[in-house]
Amino acid sequence: MNELFRRGLFVLFARALFEVPGLDSIKNAVLTKALDAGKGCSFGVGSMVGSPHNLSPPPWKIGARVRFMIDSFVDISGGVTIGDDVWISRGAKVLTHTHQCSDVKPKRLQPTTFHPLTIGRDAWVGTGAMIMPGVSRIGEGAIIGAGSVVTRDVDDWAIVAGNPAKQIGVRGEK
Numbered sequence: 001m002n003e004l005f006r007r008g009l010f011v012l013f014a015r016a017l018f019e020v021p022g023l024d025s026i027k028n029a030v031l032t033k034a035l036d037a038g039k040g041c042s043f044g045v046g047s048m049v050g051s052p053h054n055l056s057p058p059p060w061k062i063g064a065r066v067r068f069m070i071d072s073f074v075d076i077s078g079g080v081t082i083g084d085d086v087w088i089s090r091g092a093k094v095l096t097h098t099h100q101c102s103d104v105k106p107k108r109l110q111p112t113t114f115h116p117l118t119i120g121r122d123a124w125v126g127t128g129a130m131i132m133p134g135v136s137r138i139g140e141g142a143i144i145g146a147g148s149v150v151t152r153d154v155d156d157w158a159i160v161a162g163n164p165a166k167q168i169g170v171r172g173e174k
Helices: 003-013 024-034
Strands: 048-050 073-075 080-082 097-099 112-114 117-119 158-162 165-170
Touching: 073 080
Parallel strands: 048 073, 080 117
Antiparallel strands: 097 112, 158 165
């Protein structure tokens, strides 16, 4: 789907008008189609999945039943694969590009670096958490604690929290 058309659909359908009971299912259906996402995805008010820099971003894949909560943002600039049943909680940010600012040239003339990311099945990115560029994998079943800043890969079933995020547990361990 043409990227400008997809962005236009997202802006139109991601607004409060489509949060009215009955219309939210229309919004979710249109956005799922626009993003070529799996069945059963849902998009909260103000959530955004897009590429702020590329009008033709690299391939992305969004699994089934992924939930993008209110005011969440997923940058697909670097290429993103999101597994089934992932939750991106309220205000969470997933970033896949960085700006090089290593010399005194104006920022707009410096290169941008893109980083691919895979978020495994059944992972949960907590409220207000940030996944920084350069992280290449959030493991299957991983949980990112609220407000955490993830700066490196997260193992399957790991529970991480803090700034920077560190492993504090493993799902299934008592």
